[in-house]
Amino acid sequence: xxxxxxxxxxxxxxxxxxxxxxxxxxxxxxxxxxxxxxxxxxxxxxxxxxxxxxxxxxxxxxxxxxxxxxxxxxxxxxxxxxxxxxxxxxxxxxxxxxxxxxxxxxxxxxxxxxxxxxxxxxxxxxxxxxxxxxxxxxxxxxxxxxxxxxxxxxxxxxxxxxxxxxxxxxxxxxxxxxxxxxxxxxxxxxxxxxxxxxxxxxxxxxxxxxxxxxxxxxxxxxxxxxxxxxxxxxxxxxxxxxxxxxxxxxxxxxxxxxxxxxxxxxxxxxxxxxxxxxxxxxxxxxxxxxxxxxxxxxxxxxxxxxxxxxxxxxxxxxxxxxxxxxxxxxxxxxxxxxxxxxxxxxxxxxxxxxxxxxxxxxxxxxxxxxxxxxxx
Amino acid sequence: xxxxxxxxxxxxxxxxxxxxxxxxxxxxxxxxxxxxxxxxxxxxxxxxxxxxxxxxxxxxxxxxxxxxxxxxxxxxxxxxxxxxxxxxxxxxxxxxxxxxxxxxxxxxxxxxxxxxxxxxxxxxxxxxxxxxxxxxxxxxxxxxxxxxxxxxxxxxxxxxxxxxxxxxxxxxxxxxxxxxxxxxxxxxxxxxxxxxxxxxxxxxxxxx
Amino acid sequence: xxxxxxxxxxxxxxxxxxxxxxxxxxxxxxxxxxxxxxxxxxxxxxxxxxxxxxxxxxxxxxxxxxxxxxxxxxxxxxxxxxxxxxxxxxxxxxxxxxxxxxxxxxxxxxxxxxxxxxxxxxxxxxxxxxxxxxxxxxxxxxxxxxxxxxxxxxxxxxxxxxxxxxxxxxxxxxxxxxxxxxxxxxxxxxxxxxxxxxxxxxxxxxxxxxxxxxxxxxxxxxxxxxxxxxxxxxxxxxxxxxxxxxxxxxxxxxxxxxxxxxxxxxxxxxxxxxxxxxxxxxxxxxxxxxxxxxxxxxxxxxxxxxxxxxxxxxxxxxxxxxxxxxxxxxxxxxxxxxxxxxxxxx
Numbered sequence: 001x002x003x004x005x006x007x008x009x010x011x012x013x014x015x016x017x018x019x020x021x022x023x024x025x026x027x028x029x030x031x032x033x034x035x036x037x038x039x040x041x042x043x044x045x046x047x048x049x050x051x052x053x054x055x056x057x058x059x060x061x062x063x064x065x066x067x068x069x070x071x072x073x074x075x076x077x078x079x080x081x082x083x084x085x086x087x088x089x090x091x092x093x094x095x096x097x098x099x100x101x102x103x104x105x106x107x108x109x110x111x112x113x114x115x116x117x118x119x120x121x122x123x124x125x126x127x128x129x130x131x132x133x134x135x136x137x138x139x140x141x142x143x144x145x146x147x148x149x150x151x152x153x154x155x156x157x158x159x160x161x162x163x164x165x166x167x168x169x170x171x172x173x174x175x176x177x178x179x180x181x182x183x184x185x186x187x188x189x190x191x192x193x194x195x196x197x198x199x200x201x202x203x204x205x206x207x208x209x210x211x212x213x214x215x216x217x218x219x220x221x222x223x224x225x226x227x228x229x230x231x232x233x234x235x236x237x238x239x240x241x242x243x244x245x246x247x248x249x250x251x252x253x254x255x256x257x258x259x260x261x262x263x264x265x266x267x268x269x270x271x272x273x274x275x276x277x278x279x280x281x282x283x284x285x286x287x288x289x290x291x292x293x294x295x296x297x298x299x300x301x302x303x304x305x306x307x308x309x310x311x312x313x314x315x316x317x318x319x320x321x322x323x324x325x326x327x328x329x330x331x332x333x334x335x336x337x338x339x340x341x342x343x344x345x346x347x348x349x350x351x352x353x354x355x356x357x358x359x360x361x362x363x364x365x366x367x368x369x370x371x372x373x374x375x376x
Numbered sequence: 377x378x379x380x381x382x383x384x385x386x387x388x389x390x391x392x393x394x395x396x397x398x399x400x401x402x403x404x405x406x407x408x409x410x411x412x413x414x415x416x417x418x419x420x421x422x423x424x425x426x427x428x429x430x431x432x433x434x435x436x437x438x439x440x441x442x443x444x445x446x447x448x449x450x451x452x453x454x455x456x457x458x459x460x461x462x463x464x465x466x467x468x469x470x471x472x473x474x475x476x477x478x479x480x481x482x483x484x485x486x487x488x489x490x491x492x493x494x495x496x497x498x499x500x501x502x503x504x505x506x507x508x509x510x511x512x513x514x515x516x517x518x519x520x521x522x523x524x525x526x527x528x529x530x531x532x533x534x535x536x537x538x539x540x541x542x543x544x545x546x547x548x549x550x551x552x553x554x555x556x557x558x559x560x561x562x563x564x565x566x567x568x569x570x571x572x573x574x575x576x577x578x579x580x581x582x583x584x
Numbered sequence: 585x586x587x588x589x590x591x592x593x594x595x596x597x598x599x600x601x602x603x604x605x606x607x608x609x610x611x612x613x614x615x616x617x618x619x620x621x622x623x624x625x626x627x628x629x630x631x632x633x634x635x636x637x638x639x640x641x642x643x644x645x646x647x648x649x650x651x652x653x654x655x656x657x658x659x660x661x662x663x664x665x666x667x668x669x670x671x672x673x674x675x676x677x678x679x680x681x682x683x684x685x686x687x688x689x690x691x692x693x694x695x696x697x698x699x700x701x702x703x704x705x706x707x708x709x710x711x712x713x714x715x716x717x718x719x720x721x722x723x724x725x726x727x728x729x730x731x732x733x734x735x736x737x738x739x740x741x742x743x744x745x746x747x748x749x750x751x752x753x754x755x756x757x758x759x760x761x762x763x764x765x766x767x768x769x770x771x772x773x774x775x776x777x778x779x780x781x782x783x784x785x786x787x788x789x790x791x792x793x794x795x796x797x798x799x800x801x802x803x804x805x806x807x808x809x810x811x812x813x814x815x816x817x818x819x820x821x822x823x824x825x826x827x828x829x830x831x832x833x834x835x836x837x838x839x840x841x842x843x844x845x846x847x848x849x850x851x852x853x854x855x856x857x858x859x860x861x862x863x864x865x866x867x868x869x870x871x872x873x874x875x876x877x878x879x880x881x882x883x884x885x886x887x888x889x890x891x892x893x894x895x896x897x898x899x900x901x902x903x904x905x906x907x908x909x910x911x912x913x914x915x916x917x918x919x920x921x922x923x924x925x926x927x928x929x930x
Contacts, residue, residue, distance in 0.1 A: 016726055039898055063466040068505035098563045129803055129897030132404060135621035139425050146437075153441040153519070159505045167510075194403055199396045200386065201804055201895055204902050207384050267391060293563035357730075358807075358899045400894045404620045408890075411619040415627075426623045 004042040004349060007339035008034055018360065020049050026123070026364060027371025031348070036342075038356045043335035050357030050375040053154065063089050063163060063302045064223055066335070071157040073337065074373040075115035077149075079108045080315040086111050087242065088322035089163045090296075092304045093181060098264060100292040102166035103285045108151070108160055109313075110274040110281070114185065115144050116316035117267040121192060124365040128205050133192040141186045144179045147174065163302055172208045178282065189271060191306050197265070206261035208353040210223050210363040217258060221343035224318025225266045226367060230258035248280050260366040303330050319366055339373040359361035387500050436521045438554055441506045445543035447515065447553075448535060449487050454541070456495065456516035457488035465501030470501035471508060477494035488514070495537040499525055517558050520547050594695050595676075596685045601749050602675055607637040607834035609885060630636035636748050644828035652724055652821050659722030664822065664829035665906070667715025671836040678703045681781060681859075681877055682853050684870020696761055702750050705844060706743065709799065712837065713739045714806060716818050723821040727846070730817035734900055735801065740806075741907040742798035748915030749792035752922045753781050753848045764850030767867045772795040778856045779850035786799035787918045789849050796841045801834060801890040807900055842884035846877060853877045862899065 013034040028049035054073065058066050068087045071078040083105050088095060097105075112347040118141045122134035124278045145155040150171045152158045161167065196202045206236045212222075214230040227234060235252045237245040255262025296341035312321030318340025327333040344367050352360050389395040414423045420432040427434050434556060436442075441564050449455050458475040476493035485491075509519050527533050535543075547553055615633060618625030626633030634925070651660050681693035698704055713736050720732020754760055757768045768785075769779050777783045798805040810820055819830050846852060853873035859867045859875075898906065 014865065059465055065465065065507070068467050068503050070847075078408065079508075096563075118612060125896065127538075129806070130895065132621050132893050135623065136407075142425075149437045149440060153439040153506060154504065155435065157503070159507075165560070168558075170562075191403060195400045196896070198390055199400060200390050200393045201397075201902075202675060203384070203386070205896060205899055218876065291561055292485075294560045295562045297562055305769075356899060357903065371820060396893075397895055401890060404890065404894045407622060408616070408620045411622060411624075415624055415632075423619075423622065423624050428624070428627075570664065 002044060004034065004044050008041045011041055012036055015305055016357070020046075026357050026369050027374070029317060029369065029371055029374070030343075031360070031364070033352075033357065035357060038358075040352050040355055040357060040360055043192065043352055043360070044054060045345065045348060047345070047371075048375050050371040052376065054376040055335050055337060058332055060331065062330050063304070063332065065265045066161070066332075068157065068159045069160060072372055073318070073339070073376060074116070074315065074317060074370050075156060076119045076370060077112035077316045078114075078157050079112040080313065080320060082158075082319045083109050083334070083351050084311065084313045085316065085322050086163050088324050089302070089304065091311045092164075092299075092307060092309040092324055092326060093302070095164050095296045096296065097165055097243075097296055098293040098318055100169075100285065101161075101294045101296075103281050103288075104170060104294075105161060106164045106243060106245070106248075106281045107170070107278050107285070108148075110278050111147065113274050113316040115141050117271045120267055120366070120368045121264060124362070125192075125354050127361050127365045128229060128335055130196060130202065133195055136188045136191050139252070140181065140184045140369070141178070143184060147177050147181070150174075151232045162295065163184065163299075164298040165293070166280075167294075169290070175282070175286075178278070184273070185275060189268060193268065197268075197346070203261065203359060205358070206264060207259060208257070209359045210355055211257040211259040211261045212347065212351060213258070216347070220347040222318070222347070223343070224314070224316070224340050225270065226258070226263055226318065226344050227284075228253065229255035229262035229266045236319055242311075244281075246305060247284075248277050249258050250274075253346075259318060260362050261368045301330050303328060311339065315340065317370070317373065320344075320373075337376055341367065341374050345369050345374060387474050407515065416424070434441075436523070437530075438552070439502045440521050440523075441509075441519040443499075443520055443525060443543060444508075444540060445518055445520050445547060446495065446537060446540040447518055447544050448541065451484075451487075453485060453487040454480050454485050454491060455514045456492050456518070457514055458490045458492040458495075459513065461511050461513065465507045465511045466502075467505060467507065468501045468503050470498040472496045492537060493536070495540065497535045499533045499535060501529060518554055520542075520554065522542075590689075590691055591695070592876065593852045594691075594693075598675055598680070598695055599672060599789065601876045602672060602836050602839055603832065605839050605885075606832045607641065608679050609833070609835040609838065609889075610640060612639050612885070613889050614890075615793055616886070617893045620864075620890075620893050641828070644825055647824040649824045649826070654863035655724045655821065656722040658719050660821075661722075661826060663715055663717075663719025663722055663818075664833070666718060667712060667832040670708055670715060670831040671833040671840065674705055674840045675836075675843065677704050677762055678840065678847055679766055679852060681870060681879075682845070683866070684874075685866035690866075692763070693870065693871075697761065697763045699761045701760055701765075702844075703760060703841075704850075705762075706747055706750070709746075709840075710739070710743055715830075715833070719822070720818040723818075727820050728818050731820070735818060737804045737900075738798055738801075738805060738808065738903060738907075741831060741904060741913070742795045745791050745907065745911035745915045746795040746799060748912065748919060749785075749788040750796065750801075750918050752788045752915075754785050754886055755919075755922050755926060756781065757839040762847055766847050768855075770849040770854050772857070778851060778854070780851040780854075785849070785918065785922065786916060789845075791844065791848070791918060792894070793914045794911060795905075796845060797888070797891070798903070800888065801840045801842055802838070802888055804895050804897045805903055806892075806897055807903060831884075839881065842888070843877075843921075845884055846880040850880050876881075 016033045016035050018031040018033055022032050030046035030049070032044040032046070034043070054069055057069055061069070067082055067085065068080040073081045089145065109212050118137045122137045125131070125133045129176070131157070142347045149155050150173070152160060207336070210232055214232045217227050217230045218232065224231070231254050233252055233254050236242070238252060250273045252265050255266050306326060306328045308319055308323065308325040310323045312319045319338065320340055321338035323336040323338070324332050325334045348363070351363055355363070400449040411423050416422075418420050420428040446454055460473050462470075462473070463471040473495050475490050478489055478491050504519065506519055508517050522543065525533070557582050609815035611634065615625035626636040629635040629639050651657070676695045677698050678695035679692075683690050685691070687830065716739070717732045720728040720735070723729075745867065757765045759765055759768070769781065771779045773779050773784070782789050783906055801808055807832060819827055853876050855876060860872050865874055
């Protein structure tokens with residue numbers, strides 16, 4: 001008998017299977033909930049339905065060929081994964097990426113951060129019964145996809161960037177697209193705020209639901225917005241600045257209790273902060289001429305020196321890290337990915353004890369568990 | 377593990393559910409009226425955020441990575457020289473190329489010395505990353521704008537060379553060809569002198 | 585035509601009219617929700633998608649009638665039937681217009697003018713619980729059972745505020761019969777306000793409105809069929825016409841509740857300050873009163889759809905808390921205040 005079943009062996013419970021395919025759309029995970037009435041006594045979690053052997057694939061592909069595979073990890077914000085992987089390989093090879101390429105990477109990463117947060121807020125609304133903010137927000141996500149399409153050619157799984165830089169400058173109409181998107185985003189986020197944030201039904205559903213204290217969150221290994229919602233002001237962009245983030249002026253929102261409402265509010269405010277970062281980065285980009293280099297000098301076949309490296313960036317979900325061990329050949333010896341939601345999902349059983357079935361769904365939504373990243 | 381106890385004081389307008397609900401209702405009413413008036417207009421694209429596929433298609437970027445095509449040069453000869461670089465670099469290993477030497481009578485059909493006897497792309501494996509297009513030395517394989525790729529049988533999802541060239545011809549007719557990729561400026565690259573041909577080198581050696 | 589024929593014609597008319605309204609409501613729901621959410625709803629089946637309900641009806645009729653392997657054979661079919669029967673019969677005592685004169689014979693536009701009108705509606709309405717519970721149990725599925733249990737608790741608890749609000753109305757108009765209540769709402773009081781229940785009982789109307797949302801299982805009270813939580817609640821295992829009975833029954837319930845609201849709070853067929861019978865011939869007056877009544881009902885039906893797509897849903901304990909801890913005290917307060925005003929004969 002597993003630990004959960006042992007713990008509740010003396011209670012009267014019914015097993016409900018929130019199965020791999022359920023209408024609360026979060027990818028394929030299975031939560032076997034032991035319920036007494038409407039109160040959840042414990043959950044057994046089963047993951048791995050979307051395991052594709054990504055890390056093993058990395059051992060048979062070259063460093064350049066692995067970039068499209070990293071796209072498919074956190075598919076809601078594909079560019080953050082690409083950038084994290086490329087920065088890890090560049091750290092291993094000791095390359096210096098030119099400034100214009102770094103600015104493009106920052107702009108694209110922040111756009112994908114906005115896209116990921118839109119997914120979370122929309123789906124949280126749908127799971128809790130508020131169907132319309134989903135549509136208002138996703139229309140803006142379509143505009144973000146159009147920017148990606150006109151930059152790179154692909155909307156969702158953009159194989160963004162190359163090892164050493166990026167593969168193209170920003171398209172010429174980026175400025176007008178961005179100003180239109182900015183207005184649209186402002187309106188959509190404002191409308192979502194109006195419909196949800198001060199609505200007492202929403203507040204009753206989300207305030208005080210599955211709170212977690214800062215110490216417990218740090219013990220479990222939380223990172224990202226879920227940790228910031230507990231009051232811990234930790235963001236890799238400010239604490240261990242990588243790329244050009246030390247030059248930008250933005251705030252790190254924090255919550256207080258780490259409940260569903262705080263996680264939702266932290267993400268809403270982060271979307272607005274990302275808009276500020278993109279504005280500043282684009283202003284810097286415009287000052288650079290068209291002949292500035294976009295790629296560092298890399299050989300045709302990338303053979304990093306022997307060694308190992310770990311590099312993490314602040315992806316929309318938390319700290320997404322790549323550990324790469326190279327043995328001098330053109331294929332890596334081992335790639336290990338640190339997915340942020342794996343650590344967060346560990347705490348799910350503790351979070352949900354004593355709450356109700358509706359809270360199970362709300363909590364699962366607000367943790368932003370993306371099965372592609374969880375199972376790799 | 378002790379859970380923190382969360383309490384929040386609601387303002388009066390939040391406690392009475394109705395004030396916020398009525399504000400929300402006003403917001404959705406505005407959207408409803410706007411869309412209602414828009415839906416009465418004629419034509420397939422009435423509501424601005426709703427595309428009525430297939431009568432109304434969204435504009436696709438010219439650099440979209442869709443269905444593949446093998447291009448011909450301006451004399452109508454196949455550009456592909458069957459070097460196999462695309463098959464090498466494909467992360468999904470979906471390209472199979474068989475090389476053949478161009479015979480004497482067939483020079484109008486092929487641009488190079490070698491040509492692909494068979495060139496197959498398995499669309500069911502392709503991840504549309506665009507690496508084949510990027511690495512092709514002759515700009516032969518190009519990813520076009522096709523995205524309607526569903527078929528009834530899996531055999532038809534394997535693109536043969538004929539289908540690929542046909543894709544190119546229809547893209548040429550509709551004017552949807554992608555401009556060739558521009559080379560990205562590289563940091564620390566020196567100005568390359570133009571390469572000297574064998575004849576030039578011989579004359580320089582003779583002069584010296 | 586003798587009385588029996590007229591009665592049968594009225595029954596058939598009301599039955600087909602409510603069914604027609606239920607099918608049109610599916611169209612209104614889909615199209616209205618789409619236009620709120622910045623998209624178009626059904627627009628291929630006929631102009632503006634008006635034939636979509638027909639297509640849906642044909643689909644539901646022709647689908648395979650399957651039942652899960654271990655479902656209880658009788659209860660599985662009995663659930664939707666009970667629910668649909670109750671939904672249609674509750675409308676029997678609600679008037680849908682004033683008198684109409686055909687061939688010099690006066691016909692009252694109400695199927696049965698029972699003198700305990702509103703008690704009948706409450707009694708038949710509470711049979712809806714059977715539909716949910718029997719269907720949920722007979723499906724042999726934990727999700728359906730949970731949905732059925734939630735529906736039971738919710739419907740039973742929200743009948744109390746419903747009854748309290750209606751009781752206050754009956755005290756105001758000193759009658760239980762719905763026809764007399766509607767007749768009493770002609771004219772004005774306090775000089776300028778129409779004699780409608782809404783102006784005499786604003787708090788009661790609020791209580792009734794919220795309780796009506798809960799009785800009809802609509803967002804924000806739609807936990808029994810919460811899509812993201814319990815797959816589809818009590819109708820998870822249903823398909824084909826059994827599901828059709830559940831869905832149509834829900835819309836007919838909605839129509840009954842809005843008709844009830846219009847009858848007791850919004851003056852049934854009366855226009856605010858105009859007395860239509862003075863201007864129109866008796867036949868035209870009958871038709872006009874029907875149309876006015878229907879338009880007022882249509883507003884409430886639209887309100888149900890509008891609210892559904894705007895606000896999130898309650899959690900179950902908050903729902904019960906709202907019913908028992910907020911609505912029932914408000915209903916009782918309303919009752920006392922009404923009694924006080926009646927005592928000082930206002």
